[in-house]
Amino acid sequence: MTVVYKKSGMLTDAPFHYCPGCTHGIAHKLVAEVLEEIGAEGNVVGVAPVGCAVFAYNYFNCDMQEASHGRAPAVATGIKRVRPDTVVFAYQGDGDLASIGMAEIVHAAARGEKITVIFINNAIYGMTGGQMAPTTLEGQKATTCIYGRNPEINGNPIRMCELISTLTGPTYVARAALCDPANVRKAKKMIKTAFEHQLNKKGFSFVELLSACPTNWGMTTEQAVDYVKNDMQSIYPLGVFKEE
Amino acid sequence: MKQLMKGNEAIAEAAVRGGCRAFFGYPITPQNEIPEYLSWRLYEVGGCFVQAESEVAAINMVYGAAGAGARAMTSSSSPGISLKQEGISYICCSRLPCVIVNMVRGGPGLGGIQPAQSDYFQATKGGGHGDYHMIVYGPNSVQECVDIMYDAFDVSEKYRVPVMILGDGMLGQIMEPVELPEFKDLSKLPRKAWATYGDNKGKDRQIINSLLIEPDVLERHNHLLFDTYKEIADNETMCEEYLCSDAEIVLTAYGTVARIAKSAVDILRSRGIKVGLLRPITLYPFPEKAFIKVAEQDCVKEFVCIELSMGQMIEDVKISTQMKKPVKFYGRVGGNVMTPEDIVKFVTEEDK
Numbered sequence: 001m002t003v004v005y006k007k008s009g010m011l012t013d014a015p016f017h018y019c020p021g022c023t024h025g026i027a028h029k030l031v032a033e034v035l036e037e038i039g040a041e042g043n044v045v046g047v048a049p050v051g052c053a054v055f056a057y058n059y060f061n062c063d064m065q066e067a068s069h070g071r072a073p074a075v076a077t078g079i080k081r082v083r084p085d086t087v088v089f090a091y092q093g094d095g096d097l098a099s100i101g102m103a104e105i106v107h108a109a110a111r112g113e114k115i116t117v118i119f120i121n122n123a124i125y126g127m128t129g130g131q132m133a134p135t136t137l138e139g140q141k142a143t144t145c146i147y148g149r150n151p152e153i154n155g156n157p158i159r160m161c162e163l164i165s166t167l168t169g170p171t172y173v174a175r176a177a178l179c180d181p182a183n184v185r186k187a188k189k190m191i192k193t194a195f196e197h198q199l200n201k202k203g204f205s206f207v208e209l210l211s212a213c214p215t216n217w218g219m220t221t222e223q224a225v226d227y228v229k230n231d232m233q234s235i236y237p238l239g240v241f242k243e244e
Numbered sequence: 245m246k247q248l249m250k251g252n253e254a255i256a257e258a259a260v261r262g263g264c265r266a267f268f269g270y271p272i273t274p275q276n277e278i279p280e281y282l283s284w285r286l287y288e289v290g291g292c293f294v295q296a297e298s299e300v301a302a303i304n305m306v307y308g309a310a311g312a313g314a315r316a317m318t319s320s321s322s323p324g325i326s327l328k329q330e331g332i333s334y335i336c337c338s339r340l341p342c343v344i345v346n347m348v349r350g351g352p353g354l355g356g357i358q359p360a361q362s363d364y365f366q367a368t369k370g371g372g373h374g375d376y377h378m379i380v381y382g383p384n385s386v387q388e389c390v391d392i393m394y395d396a397f398d399v400s401e402k403y404r405v406p407v408m409i410l411g412d413g414m415l416g417q418i419m420e421p422v423e424l425p426e427f428k429d430l431s432k433l434p435r436k437a438w439a440t441y442g443d444n445k446g447k448d449r450q451i452i453n454s455l456l457i458e459p460d461v462l463e464r465h466n467h468l469l470f471d472t473y474k475e476i477a478d479n480e481t482m483c484e485e486y487l488c489s490d491a492e493i494v495l496t497a498y499g500t501v502a503r504i505a506k507s508a509v510d511i512l513r514s515r516g517i518k519v520g521l522l523r524p525i526t527l528y529p530f531p532e533k534a535f536i537k538v539a540e541q542d543c544v545k546e547f548v549c550i551e552l553s554m555g556q557m558i559e560d561v562k563i564s565t566q567m568k569k570p571v572k573f574y575g576r577v578g579g580n581v582m583t584p585e586d587i588v589k590f591v592t593e594e595d596k
């Protein structure tokens with residue numbers, strides 16, 4: 001019997017706690033497979049965020065650190081500076097990365113820290129129950145903007161790839177969407193390229209993954225995937241924003 | 245061979261010799277000479293230095309580096325230390341050894357840039373959220389700064405509790421002759437079983453974490469931390485007693501203030517007044533045994549607690565002496581520093 005597919009060895013056997021239809025699980029799987037493919041096993045430290053992915057330290061089968069809310073890029077900087085030959089990655093949500101941790105992500109990128117950041121943009125605060133995120137779309141409902149995000153009151157969504165790609169330190173900045181198999185495959189390619197930039201000590205690498213949070217969006221899983229594919233992509237275009 | 249060094253630079257060099265190989269900090273007066281010195285010095289010994297974007301980032305870089313097994317430190321002054329508090333709380337819960345230097349300046353708010361001791365509560369009682377402590381030293385000279393800094397990583401790693409060196413603007417800026425110790429041999433240090441070096445695989449993998457979501461697990465962890473603090477109190481408490489055996493009045497002070505108080509003791513003694521000085525060197529754990537012992541001496545009539553604050557350490561003095569003798573307070577604030585004569589005047593006039 002030939003094995004055609006198996007779970008990546010870079011994932012533990014702990015069952016994911018994510019809701020049905022949540023794409024955090026897909027993102028974990030992709031990162032784990034890439035870590036395995038680039039031969040990082042036994043030479044990698046991951047940094048988990050505060051957000052729904054806080055338990056990522058239970059899922060990635062490698063040394064892990066759990067950062068305080070938003071500070072994963074600073075924690076990753078500390079690790080990478082004392083272990084320059086170790087693969088170091090941070091995994092962060094949009095509240096974590098684009099709100100409370102905006103300074104840390106921008107400065108880690110500007111310094112050109114040779115780390116890889118996986119950014120899960122689900123346009124909502126998942127863990128705390130659906131409050132508005134910095135990436136929430138105009139008109140999108142959240143528990144702190146119940147009639148939909150109104151730029152007059154709630155400000156405007158932030159496009160992180162566009163922002164990060166203006167800096168000198170990053171050498172790879174890309175955005176993919178976890179909405180169908182073709183796009184998931186593209187996402188994996190981008191994640192792999194990002195880690196290769198780190199392995200080659202090129203510079204800071206960043207992959208944004210448009211993700212679904214059916215629970216806090218109040219949608220079925222199908223509706224949520226459609227929302228990623230149509231609504232989110234119209235504000236957050238896919239592609240490679242910087243590659244050097 | 246002794247050499248003349250500024251307090252901040254002496255601490256920085258002692259850190260390097262004591263094994264510090266990573267520094268993360270953000271500029272603030274009056275401690276800038278520490279990051280300035282380490283910004284070039286650490287690269288000479290194969291270490292690393294990052295000027296962080298903020299104190300928040302700096303303490304989290306320390307978290308990452310210490311978690312990855314390195315001897316990492318940061319330094320700052322009062323407002324910056326306030327910003328580090330969330331990170332310190334995480335470091336304490338995750339049991340990461342590291343060193344934090346606070347060259348205290350007057351507050352609250354932006355306050356001033358002159359010496360103060362008004363961060364005593366913040367340093368010794370926890371400072372951030374949750375039940376925890378650091379090991380806190382209050383050195384009184386550049387030499388004592390060097391000696392404490394030199395061994396700080398060893399102590400911190402022994403207990404997996406961060407060390408804070410609580411200085412003041414004066415200690416950082418003053419120049420004094422110091423004897424610098426030899427470099428520690430880092431190759432002799434054991435591998436840290438709990439650290440995320442990145443090479444642990446499968447069931448050996450390590451997790452640096454402060455999320456303990458099960459109440460019983462968190463309760464056990466709280467107890468573990470406090471059992472460690474008890475052990476530290478038993479082994480590491482330090483206190484200096486000066487002319488207390490026949491004293492009627494016992495002055496108590498830490499840091500540079502203790503030196504001023506010592507001069508006041510000498511002046512008062514020369515006038516025939518029986519005064520002594522009790523100087524805590526560890527502020528946490530507080531030297532409770534030394535205080536109750538002196539408080540129980542029949543000759544002792546009262547304590548005078550002297551601080552550059554509105555009265556913070558005095559609370560520990562009252563608790564430790566179990567109020568067996570009255571405890572008076574004399575303090576200056578705002579960056580003002582008392583002279584020995586001010587203390588003499590306070591002691592003699594108060595006693596009329």
Ligand SMILES: Cc1ncc(C[n+]2csc(CCOP(=O)(O)OP(=O)(O)O)c2C)c(N)n1
Pocket residue numbers: 050051052053069092093094095096097120122124125126127128133
């Ligand atoms: C200092 C601090 N502030 C607030 C929180 C509460 N908090 C936990 S997760 C979170 C938002 C997470 O949202 P996001 O980063 O988008 O991750 P998601 O859950 O959507 O994956 C917040 C505000 C916290 N833990 N720490």
Ligand code: SF4
Pocket residue numbers: 017018019021022023024052122126127212213214215216
């Ligand atoms: S709340 Fe949203 S982000 Fe969190 S696990 Fe559920 S679906 Fe995923």
Ligand SMILES: [Mg+2]
Pocket residue numbers: 051093094095120121122123124125126133
């Ligand atoms: Mg989110």
